[in-house]
Amino acid sequence: MRSYLEFEKAVANLEGKVHELQTLTKEGETVDVAGEIARLEAKASQALAELYAKLTPWQKTLVARHPDRPHMSDYVNRLVEDFTPLAGDRKFAEDHAIIAGFGRFRGRSVALIGQEKGHDTKSRLKHNFGMARPEGYRKAVRIMELAERFQIPVVSLVDTAGAYPGIGAEERGQAEAIARSTAACLKATVPNVALVIGEGGSGGAIAIAATNHVIMLEHSIYSVISPEGAASILWRDSARAQDAATNMKITAQDLLRLGVVDEIVTEPVGGAHREPVQVIRAAGDAIESALEGFDNVAPEEIRQRRREKFLAIGQKT
Template structure:
């Protein structure tokens, strides 16, 4: 069943009427509703195109958070073969908000790491809504060390509102774990490519996305803080999230202009949640292209390129 966002309510009405007509026709075979239903379908398609042709930053944020968007586990199941999950940080626990392990991508051995939000109430609670604890970042560090040791490219899939801010996480060194994970991204001598598939929130995203190549889905967002959090700090009013979203410049299009992301992966009309298979195919092509661009580079070059890329970001932003 389609879940409609707030701004999609007019679309929900039209598509609902078309479905009602078809339901009536199924109950009464003598009814001919094909022409009327087709007209409503065409009207809905035109409205969908209009809604998504010029999304505001806040609406893009809503699309990025859509619960039906493909999540990390969906990409791993669709794009990778021989996936072997590796669990735990060998210190405290296994964080289910972070998943990763050994796999093959287009028959190339890789290490894949990503945030997983879950897709129903039970799994969302288990995955902590994609908000990693320190042990999640320490698990990622262990996997990146493994990749470096065996010369395997690292692919990260970013989709998190941010690192978990709970008391236990702080007691176990949340900020230190994020910093160490970011540092490890900069140190490994193998290709590291990252894709923001939904939300890229705060240091929890940077800890996975400090990569040689960063791609973002067309309707994904990547920011130091959520619009609601920003509005609460700047205006003491979380309801000003629309104004905050405009100011943050966190859309893929803004970040391409600022030089933060290297490429934008297009989504089919209506977003990834309406066309998950097409979206995952586009992500696969982007990952293959980014890895190909890094083929043949030695460890010293990969590390230097990664470091120089991030040192140059501030200059790019000022110029823009």
């Protein structure tokens, strides 16, 4: 059963009527409803297209958080062969919020790092809703160092509301772990590519997304803090999250214009969760193209290009 966001109520009503009529047909009712079904489907498609043609930043935030959007594990399953996950940070523990390992992506070896939110209650609890603790970022550093040693490109899949803010995480050096992970991204001499597939929240995202090429799905978001968190700081009122989202410039379109990200992958009308296979294939094409751009580029040149890219951010208007 498809789940709908609050602003999609009109579409939900139309598609609900279509489902009811299709159920009647399956149950052997003699009434000919084929014409009515076609009319309602066309009306629902038009309503959805009109709605998604003018999404507000807050609505895009809700789409980015949709529970049915394809997650990191979905991308790995469809794009990567022989994926071998590695566990543990060799210092404290395993963190299931970040999945990391090595595999084959369209004929080339790659290191993969990404946040996994989970698909149901059990898996969401296991993966801590994609919010990593320090050991998760230290595991990411371990993978990046292995990739550097064997000159294997790194692909990061970003989908987190932010790093886990718990007391234990802070006691074990959350800020330091994020900083070291970010530094590992920036100093690498192998090409690295990041794809924001849902939420790109704060240091939890930048820790694995300080890469040569940053790609965003059309309705994903990338921000220094969540809209709710920003509203709580600016206005002492988290209910003003919509105002914060509008002013923070967190959408893919705003960030491409500002030079923070390099590319946008178009999503189907209605969001990635409506056509996940299509979105994953398009995302794979974008990642492949980005990696091909670094073929035959010297390691030091790769690092220098990344340095220049980040130094240029903020200089564009």
